[in-house]
Amino acid sequence: MNKTAFYLIPLFIFIGLLTFLYQGLFSNPREHESTLLEHSVPEFVLPDLMDTQKKHTQDVFIGKITLLNVWGVWCTTCAIELPYLKQLQQEGKHIVGLYYDQDIDPDFGIKTVQRVQQEVNQTYSQLGNPYAFNIFDVKRNLSLDLGVTGAPETYLIDKQGKIRLHHIGDLNPRVWANKFAAIYAQLEAE
Amino acid sequence: MLAELGNFSLVMALVTAVLLSIYPMWGAYKNHPQMMAMAKPLAIGMFLFTGFSYFCLTYAFVHDDFSLAYVANTSSASLPIQYKYTGVWGGHEGSFLLWVMIFSTWTVAVALFSKAIPVKMVARVLAILGAIGIGFYLFMLLTSNPFDRLLPFYPIDGKDLNPLLQDFGMIIHPPMLYMGYVGFSVAFSFAIAALISGQLDSTWARWSRPWTIAAWSFLTLGLALGSWWAYYELGWGGWWFWDPSENAAFMPWLAGTALMHSLAVTEKRKVFKSWTVFLAISAFSLSLLGTFLIRSGVLVSVHAFASDPSRGLFILGLLAVIIGGSLFLYALRASQVKSNGQYTLVSREVLLMGNNVFLTAATLVVLLGTLFPLVHKELGMGSISIGAPFFNQMFTYLIVPFVLFMGIGPLSRWKNQSPQALYKQLTIAFGLSLSAAVLINLSYDQVSYMAVLGLVMSFWIMVTTIMEIQQRIRSQDNNQSANFSELKKLTRSHWGMVLGHLGFAVALIGMALVSAYSDERNVRMAPGDKIVVQGYEFEFKGVTAHQGPNYTADLANVDVFQGNDKIASLVAEKRFYPIQRNVMTEAGIDSGFTRDLFVALGEQLKNGDWSIRIYVKPFITWIWGGAFIMALGGVLSISDRRYRMARLAKNNKANKTANSSTAQPLSEQVS
Numbered sequence: 001m002n003k004t005a006f007y008l009i010p011l012f013i014f015i016g017l018l019t020f021l022y023q024g025l026f027s028n029p030r031e032h033e034s035t036l037l038e039h040s041v042p043e044f045v046l047p048d049l050m051d052t053q054k055k056h057t058q059d060v061f062i063g064k065i066t067l068l069n070v071w072g073v074w075c076t077t078c079a080i081e082l083p084y085l086k087q088l089q090q091e092g093k094h095i096v097g098l099y100y101d102q103d104i105d106p107d108f109g110i111k112t113v114q115r116v117q118q119e120v121n122q123t124y125s126q127l128g129n130p131y132a133f134n135i136f137d138v139k140r141n142l143s144l145d146l147g148v149t150g151a152p153e154t155y156l157i158d159k160q161g162k163i164r165l166h167h168i169g170d171l172n173p174r175v176w177a178n179k180f181a182a183i184y185a186q187l188e189a190e
Numbered sequence: 191m192l193a194e195l196g197n198f199s200l201v202m203a204l205v206t207a208v209l210l211s212i213y214p215m216w217g218a219y220k221n222h223p224q225m226m227a228m229a230k231p232l233a234i235g236m237f238l239f240t241g242f243s244y245f246c247l248t249y250a251f252v253h254d255d256f257s258l259a260y261v262a263n264t265s266s267a268s269l270p271i272q273y274k275y276t277g278v279w280g281g282h283e284g285s286f287l288l289w290v291m292i293f294s295t296w297t298v299a300v301a302l303f304s305k306a307i308p309v310k311m312v313a314r315v316l317a318i319l320g321a322i323g324i325g326f327y328l329f330m331l332l333t334s335n336p337f338d339r340l341l342p343f344y345p346i347d348g349k350d351l352n353p354l355l356q357d358f359g360m361i362i363h364p365p366m367l368y369m370g371y372v373g374f375s376v377a378f379s380f381a382i383a384a385l386i387s388g389q390l391d392s393t394w395a396r397w398s399r400p401w402t403i404a405a406w407s408f409l410t411l412g413l414a415l416g417s418w419w420a421y422y423e424l425g426w427g428g429w430w431f432w433d434p435s436e437n438a439a440f441m442p443w444l445a446g447t448a449l450m451h452s453l454a455v456t457e458k459r460k461v462f463k464s465w466t467v468f469l470a471i472s473a474f475s476l477s478l479l480g481t482f483l484i485r486s487g488v489l490v491s492v493h494a495f496a497s498d499p500s501r502g503l504f505i506l507g508l509l510a511v512i513i514g515g516s517l518f519l520y521a522l523r524a525s526q527v528k529s530n531g532q533y534t535l536v537s538r539e540v541l542l543m544g545n546n547v548f549l550t551a552a553t554l555v556v557l558l559g560t561l562f563p564l565v566h567k568e569l570g571m572g573s574i575s576i577g578a579p580f581f582n583q584m585f586t587y588l589i590v591p592f593v594l595f596m597g598i599g600p601l602s603r604w605k606n607q608s609p610q611a612l613y614k615q616l617t618i619a620f621g622l623s624l625s626a627a628v629l630i631n632l633s634y635d636q637v638s639y640m641a642v643l644g645l646v647m648s649f650w651i652m653v654t655t656i657m658e659i660q661q662r663i664r665s666q667d668n669n670q671s672a673n674f675s676e677l678k679k680l681t682r683s684h685w686g687m688v689l690g691h692l693g694f695a696v697a698l699i700g701m702a703l704v705s706a707y708s709d710e711r712n713v714r715m716a717p718g719d720k721i722v723v724q725g726y727e728f729e730f731k732g733v734t735a736h737q738g739p740n741y742t743a744d745l746a747n748v749d750v751f752q753g754n755d756k757i758a759s760l761v762a763e764k765r766f767y768p769i770q771r772n773v774m775t776e777a778g779i780d781s782g783f784t785r786d787l788f789v790a791l792g793e794q795l796k797n798g799d800w801s802i803r804i805y806v807k808p809f810i811t812w813i814w815g816g817a818f819i820m821a822l823g824g825v826l827s828i829s830d831r832r833y834r835m836a837r838l839a840k841n842n843k844a845n846k847t848a849n850s851s852t853a854q855p856l857s858e859q860v861s
Contacts, residue, residue: 003525010468011517014475018510020561023568024488025502 040161041068042145049099049120049134052113056135060096061161065187068155069131069171070098070143073119075151081170082123085130088176097134100143100151156180158187193258196246197337200287203239203294204327206232210297210320214313218387226313233294233301233316236323240294244287247336248278257344260284260336266350266769268740276361277351282485282501283336285364289481290326292368296376297323300401307397314383315376322375325508333501350740350769359419367412367439371477373405374442377449378474381467382516385523390463395456398470400828402453403686406446407824413439414817422777427710427788427805429813432581437560438480441553445473448549455542459604461531462543464524469546471520475513476553482509488564534606541599548592555584586640593647593698596691597654601661615657623649634707644702651695655688686827690820697816703809712792714799724806726787727751733791733800741765741774746791746800748778762791762802786810 041058048054061068069085071078089095101116113136120134137143146155149168156165165183167175210232217225247260251274256262264281265274273280279288297319304312330336354360380398384390416436417429430436449469456466482488486502533539559576597619601612627645631637662680709724717732731747743765750758760778767774780787785808792801 004521007464007521007524011514011521014513014517017561018506018514020565020568021482021486021488021506021509024564025486025499025506 039163041155041157041163042142044135044142044145046138046142047136049097049136050117052136056133058161060135061157063159064094065159065184066157067093067095067171068098068157069095070100070146070148070151070153070155072099072101072151073116073123074101077170078152079123079127081152081172082127082130084170084172086128088171089130094132095130097131098137098142098146098148099134100137100140156183156187158190192246192249193255193337193339196243196250197335199239199243199246200327200331200335200337203236203243203290204324204331206236206239207320207323207327210236211317211324212320213317214320215317218310218313218317221310223309226309229313229316230301232320233297236320237294237298240287240291244278244291247284247287248275251275251278254348256346256348257340258336259338259340262340262345262348264348264351266348266740268769269348269351270356270739272361273351273356277355279364280351280355280360283330283334285368286326286330286334287336288364289368289372290323290330292365293319293323293326293372293375296373300376300379304397311380311383311387311394311397314386315379318379318382319375322379322512325512329501329504329508333504347769350767353741353765353767353770353772353774354423357419357423359415359423363412363415363419366408366415370405370407370409370412370446371439371442371480373401373408374446374470374474374477376401376405377453377470378516381470382519385467385516385519388523388526390467390523390527392457392460392463395453395463395466399450399453399457402446402450402470402473403824403827406443406450407821407828409439409443409446410817410821410824413443414814414821418814421810422779424775427708427777427790427803427807429704429810432559432578434560435480435484437556438483441476441480441556441560442473444549444553444556445469445476448546448553449473451542451549452546455539459531459533459539461533461539462546464520464527465546467520467524471513471516472553475509475516476557478505478509478512482506483560532605536602536607536609538599538602538604538607541595541602544595545592545599548588548595552585552588552592555581555588559584589647590643593651596694597650600658600687600691601654616654619650619653619657622653623647638706641702641706644698644706648695648698648702651691651698655691655695659688681830683827683830686823686825686830689823689826691823693816693819693821693823695816696819697813700809700812700814700816704807704813707808708810709806711804713802713804714795715802716799721804723804725752726757726806728787728789728804730800730802733794736763738765740769741767743776744791746778746789746802748789748802748804750780750787758787760787760789762789764791781811783811784809 041061043058045055045057048056067085067088069081071081073079085095099116099120135142146163147166152170154167154171155163156167158164164187165180167179169175171180210229213225213232214229217223217228249255250258250261251265252271254261254265254267254274256265260281260283264284265277269277277284279285297316300312300319301316304315377398380394380401384394413436416439420431421427421429449466449472452462452466452469455462482502482505486499486505488502531539559581562576598612598616601615623646626649627642630645631642634641659677659680662684663677711721711723713721715721715730717730720727720729722728727750729749729751731749733744733746736743736745743763746762746764748760748762749756750760758780760780762778763776765774765776766772775790778789785806788803788805788807790803790805792803794800
């Protein structure tokens with residue numbers, strides 16, 4: 001009988017595997033959860049987009065509930081999202097932009113910082129500026145550390161500078177109601 | 191109309207599969223010759239019905255019948271004619287029809303070419319194949335029927351075939367791959383039939399060996415073609431990406447390689463019996479698992495078909511029944527099996543076991559690496575991704591002892607091998623391969639240790655393989671002179687092994703050198719610009735526009751000079767397919783024996799320059815050449831006289847024993 005038990009091992013492993021495959025069927029493989037949830041924002045020192053002399057660090061998130069929005073003018077979905085962000089800002093939310101530009105590239109770089117600022121200002125004049133300020137992620141290091149997969153993405157950061165939520169894709173009233181509202185209210189209460 | 195007939199024919203194929211799974215099995219149980227004799231005509235029927243169904247779908251493609259949803263989704267009127275034929279397997283439903291088509295072909299092949307095997311065994315094997323068939327035909331008819339109509343409102347033109355698939359490599363890659371995948375169902379059925387009958391001796395191993403080798407050869411070719419396709423069509427210039435879909439096909443290959451070797455041991459030495467059965471179950475189970483992973487959308491991959499949970503659920507159900515059932519049966523029966531061969535610690539048995547251990551470990555590495563992200567996420571630990579670095583590192587560790595065994599195994603004897611006798615040969619082999627590898631690597635400016643390691647391993651396999659041939663000839667004739675005519679005396683299956691091992695060594699040379707000495711440049715170029723990469727001067731002549739049958743393209747002309755000689759004129763394309771709004775790159779490649787020159791066109795930059803990728807890839811064609819040699823070895827093995835002669839000799843014997851319930855294991859023929 002013991003011997004049969006030994007030969008049953010593959011079957012049990014297979015049954016275990018089946019349960020995972022079954023669960024996998026009903027979840028979206030493209031949905032990523034940031035590995036940094038419940039962790040502090042990683043350390044960084046990055047310039048402000050509009051004033052590159054000014055530096056921001058991870059401490060800028062302390063003391064306020066922040067929505068950190070990853071975006072760029074080259075990203076069409078971000079442009080659709082901007083008016084809603086503006087509305088959120090008018091409701092009193094503190095929104096910080098994490099800006100990165102695809103065309104600033106060590107090999108193919110032809111864009112100057114002035115040019116980027118000009119493009120950003122142009123976008124603001126059309127769609128509004130929801131951001132308190134923008135962190136300029138020149139080499140995309142912070143984006144990588146945060147586990148950004150594309151743009152737009154939004155992180156909800158609490159008063160202690162801890163990441164509480166990571167949303168991939170645009171922010172809209174539906175996403176806000178389903179995913180953000182409850183946690184935001186909870187953070188305000190903390 | 192023809193589509194309805196195709197659909198009906200598919201239903202008939204399902205009906206024959208049901209009958210095939212019942213009657214012969216019942217006949218074998220009741221010892222009823224007529225019922226067992228039903229197996230062959232039913233298998234032929236299943237094949238013919240599936241074939242007709244396949245013909246109907248092809249007809250719909252060629253005649254642009256866009257009232258069929260599947261045709262409308264995967265073809266268009268302007269699609270070139272050869273892709274209308276191959277577009278049949280360009281989407282989920284059609285590729286599954288190709289799958290069952292190939293499945294029924296294997297089934298009918300077993301029915302026709304198994305005259306040497308006792309009727310009872312064949313009846314069981316075919317019945318099991320029929321039972322597997324039920325699952326697949328049901329899956330097609332219930333969740334992925336390619337004959338679904340879009341009536342009454344059907345489109346004027348189709349959505350076109352995915353441009354990635356409009357390519358020669360894609361014409362032959364899926365059929366080869368499926369031949370391999372599905373081919374393992376035969377070895378699986380033999381194993382299950384042996385488990386059911388309780389006769390787990392070495393005979394089933396002998397019978398399923400040629401089938402396993404055939405499936406393995408197809409899978410080898412399929413993998414090589416897929417890799418080649420990714421190389422020139424995706425425009426990245428890589429040859430293996432550890433993409434989940436590649437892993438899904440690689441796992442059955444690893445398990446199949448282990449199975450092929452383990453079957454040899456079980457047949458010749460009557461040991462590792464339960465392990466071999468387990469491998470036969472695993473190889474086909476991994477094929478099924480791969481099918482599930484790719485078609486259910488559980489994992490993200492270049493291949494992923496449109497995901498639909500109901501399809502995934504159905505395949506998962508099939509997995510549960512087929513794999514779960516066979517593992518349960520295995521647990522019940524395998525525990526009663528005794529392996530009665532005797533061997534010592536240093537013997538060919540143990541070395542082949544070592545080979546199996548490393549192949550199994552490699553399979554597990556790929557399996558875990560592919561599934562771990564899923565498991566991790568479902569356990570609520572967040573999403574992670576496991577990429578090439580993990581696999582590359584693990585395979586570097588595994589391949590070294592594997593290759594060591596691969597060299598020693600064929601040189602050593604069954605049962606017992608004195609280590610001292612091998613010592614001298616192995617020292618010479620190692621010395622030769624080390625010095626050859628170092629010498630070759632010194633010709634490169636910056637020597638890479640990994641390349642040295644890779645070449646040492648390749649030469650080690652080559653040298654030991656040649657030594658083995660020498661040794662074999664000497665032992666055959668007891669004379670010391672090995673002249674050329676002696677080579678002819680070696681059996682074809684022996685040459686099969688030699689080619690299989692040499693092919694692996696050739697592929698390994700390609701992998702080692704291309705990984706270490708590739709030169710990849712992404713540059714911006716204006717027309718007239720030149721760049722020198724590894725002694726080759728690439729001159730960008732400019733970009734011209736071109737109109738294809740169902741696309742428009744930019745053609746970049748790049749001339750390559752070596753010294754003052756122009757050695758190649760490459761054309762790299764960037765195609766735009768308007769119907770699917772897809773941009774595709776077609777790399778310009780000059781393939782050579784020792785290197786490939788590879789040019790791909792990137793984006794146009796704002797000032798009119800172009801970004802261009804220029805790669806020099808040394809010895810990359812050796813990877814696919816090696817795979818081809820391996821597959822050729824498989825073909826040689828199957829064509830061995832042993833299988834044909836044995837068939838004739840056993841025919842009489844088999845007829846005699848067919849009616850008695852205790853078909854005796856046939857005499858061992860040790861070559």
